[in-house]
Amino acid sequence: MNTMVKHTVKLTPNYLEVNGKRVAETVAGESFLTKLYRLYNMEYPKFFKMDVLCKVGFVASEVLLGTEGGERFVPRSDRAVLLFNRHSSLHADSTFQHTIANPDEFYPSPSVFVYTLPNIVTGEIAIRNKYQGESSFILLPEKSEEAMDQAVARAFMDRETTSVLTGWVEAVSETEYEVEMELRMKNDE
Amino acid sequence: MIIRKIAENIVSPLGFTTEENFASVMAGRTALRRYYSLWDLPFSCFVSLIPDERLDAEFEAQVPCFTTAVYTKFEKCVLLSATKALKQCELDAASDRVVFILSSTKGNVSLLSDENPDIERVTPAHTAQLVARHFHNPNIPITVSNACISGLCAQIEAYRCLMSGQYNAAVVIGADVLSPFIVAGFQSLKALSDEQCRPFSANRKGLNLGEAAATVVYSVDDDAADGWRMLAGAVRNDANHISGPSRTGEGSYQTLTAVIRDSGLSTNDLACLNVHGTSTLYNDEMESIAINRAGLNPVPVNAMKGYYGHTLGAAGILETLLTMRALEDGIVPATRGFDELGVSNPVLVSSESLDTQKRAFVKLLSGFGGCNAAAVFKGYGL
Numbered sequence: 186m187n188t189m190v191k192h193t194v195k196l197t198p199n200y201l202e203v204n205g206k207r208v209a210e211t212v213a214g215e216s217f218l219t220k221l222y223r224l225y226n227m228e229y230p231k232f233f234k235m236d237v238l239c240k241v242g243f244v245a246s247e248v249l250l251g252t253e254g255g256e257r258f259v260p261r262s263d264r265a266v267l268l269f270n271r272h273s274s275l276h277a278d279s280t281f282q283h284t285i286a287n288p289d290e291f292y293p294s295p296s297v298f299v300y301t302l303p304n305i306v307t308g309e310i311a312i313r314n315k316y317q318g319e320s321s322f323i324l325l326p327e328k329s330e331e332a333m334d335q336a337v338a339r340a341f342m343d344r345e346t347t348s349v350l351t352g353w354v355e356a357v358s359e360t361e362y363e364v365e366m367e368l369r370m371k372n373d374e
Numbered sequence: 375m376i377i378r379k380i381a382e383n384i385v386s387p388l389g390f391t392t393e394e395n396f397a398s399v400m401a402g403r404t405a406l407r408r409y410y411s412l413w414d415l416p417f418s419c420f421v422s423l424i425p426d427e428r429l430d431a432e433f434e435a436q437v438p439c440f441t442t443a444v445y446t447k448f449e450k451c452v453l454l455s456a457t458k459a460l461k462q463c464e465l466d467a468a469s470d471r472v473v474f475i476l477s478s479t480k481g482n483v484s485l486l487s488d489e490n491p492d493i494e495r496v497t498p499a500h501t502a503q504l505v506a507r508h509f510h511n512p513n514i515p516i517t518v519s520n521a522c523i524s525g526l527c528a529q530i531e532a533y534r535c536l537m538s539g540q541y542n543a544a545v546v547i548g549a550d551v552l553s554p555f556i557v558a559g560f561q562s563l564k565a566l567s568d569e570q571c572r573p574f575s576a577n578r579k580g581l582n583l584g585e586a587a588a589t590v591v592y593s594v595d596d597d598a599a600d601g602w603r604m605l606a607g608a609v610r611n612d613a614n615h616i617s618g619p620s621r622t623g624e625g626s627y628q629t630l631t632a633v634i635r636d637s638g639l640s641t642n643d644l645a646c647l648n649v650h651g652t653s654t655l656y657n658d659e660m661e662s663i664a665i666n667r668a669g670l671n672p673v674p675v676n677a678m679k680g681y682y683g684h685t686l687g688a689a690g691i692l693e694t695l696l697t698m699r700a701l702e703d704g705i706v707p708a709t710r711g712f713d714e715l716g717v718s719n720p721v722l723v724s725s726e727s728l729d730t731q732k733r734a735f736v737k738l739l740s741g742f743g744g745c746n747a748a749a750v751f752k753g754y755g756l
Contacts, residue, residue: 271499319611323518326502342537
């Protein structure tokens with residue numbers, strides 16, 4: 186399968202890069218993710234309910250898809266969402282664990298529990314963009330470009346899939362995260 | 375190219391082999407029990423648990439360990455199930471032509487309750503690495519973590535790994551064990567029934583959780599070999615809600631039409647649809663809509679949750695293997711717990727087992743994150 190990369194986004198707690206070019210940097214005393222949310226006029230209040238894994242995945246996907254241009258939010262099944270990390274939903278897991286750790290303060294929170302799955306971020310991106318194609322989250326023991334490339338190639342084996350929004354989306358705390366996301370298109374030429 | 379099942383295992387409260395599990399299901403047994411204060415949780419629940427004594431005894435007898443490492447229950451289930459499956463076949467698991475694929479939703483999450491949790495060991499990716507290394511396999515293991523559809527996604531990954539020619543065989547293991555984390559979480563979502571679950575029934579009140587590990591080994595085969603083949607698989611998102619199924623069954627409907635098309639089979643070839651049937655109000659209703667939209671309503675429907683509860687990352691593999699085993703005897707197993715149909719669209723669910731001459735079926739699952747998966751399997755020469 187011949188595929189080509191169309192647009193890349195890299196997001197860390199310190200900076201945002203689009204197609205290899207630095208477009209925003211963090212300033213002390215502010216939430217970088219909230220700043221980007223406002224800077225890019227994302228206008229999606231559900232953002233504020235999300236855990237950090239979903240927030241970083243959402244922000245990176247918004248920037249990436251804004252860069253792609255074209256009509257958005259139209260139902261489609263030809264675009265897959267395939268994301269990777271090592272630590273799964275560790276931050277949400279730890280947060281939920283705190284709500285059940287003490288029998289005297291046992292208040293398991295459903296709004297935290299729903300984020301204790303890594304594929305919620307693929308779901309959030311699918312919902313936002315009305316992507317009804319394949320969505321999947323794969324955990325790898327380490328970040329491996331080769332393993333991710335092979336998984337993307339497998340995603341294209343679904344005959345309806347013509348593009349894949351894919352990348353590494355890791356967030357182990359509010360201040361420790363790394364996203365490298367790209368759009369991979371089927372190359373028909 | 376043919377993708378054929380060459381080995382398998384199920385480790386569950388109803389048995390430690392597929393055969394023992396099948397016999398339990400045929401005898402109408404359930405692993406689900408009521409616990410009034412399991413792990414000191416402040417509510418009663420209906421769950422199924424793998425007995426530690428038998429797990430430990432079989433693990434020590436069957437899994438060769440050269441270290442004094444103490445494994446968690448989750449790790450023991452995964453290693454034992456894979457070991458038992460691989461003993462059935464000639465496969466060289468250390469070959470670079472073999473890939474290990476793990477399906478799990480929460481893996482070792484119970485370690486988070488330790489005073490100083492080993493964070494690196496919590497992720498299922500760590501367990502996958504442990505298993506691959508245990509069998510001296512050199513490849514990076516793939517862990518699929520797509521909530522409740524993981525077990526089907528893992529088999530679909532295996533299918534593609536083999537169809538693409540990248541590997542000759544795939545060892546696919548699905549497992550989840552329960553902990554206060556998982557039980558309290560589902561309870562907080564008000565998804566649990568405090569009674570035995572009742573798939574598709576008018577009086578269904580929610581799901582029961584269960585523990586299991588299941589392994590299926592697929593291999594590339596060019597011969598006209600007899601046995602079970604995986605013919606097609608598809609994954610689609612509802613793009614609707616992160617914790618509730620689509621009211622139109624969109625994603626499940628799309629997976630059903632895709633796999634029927636890709637398998638080349640027709641409705642008439644199918645012995646049954648082995649569905650998710652969690653017994654939550656919304657899941658079973660959604661499945662009835664998707665099945666009817668896809669025109670599959672003439673096909674008998676069955677669900678296994680009444681025997682095992684919802685076994686999360688194991689469900690897709692466990693339920694696939696049991697359906698295969700039952701169809702080998704020409705049986706569509708009864709849907710345990712079903713009484714009076716309580717979904718808006720007609721589906722052929724039965725509390726009695728059915729006889730069938732057909733040897734093909736669809737496995738259907740859906741899960742949080744809006745994800746849905748379906749796959750088609752067919753038995754040849756059986």
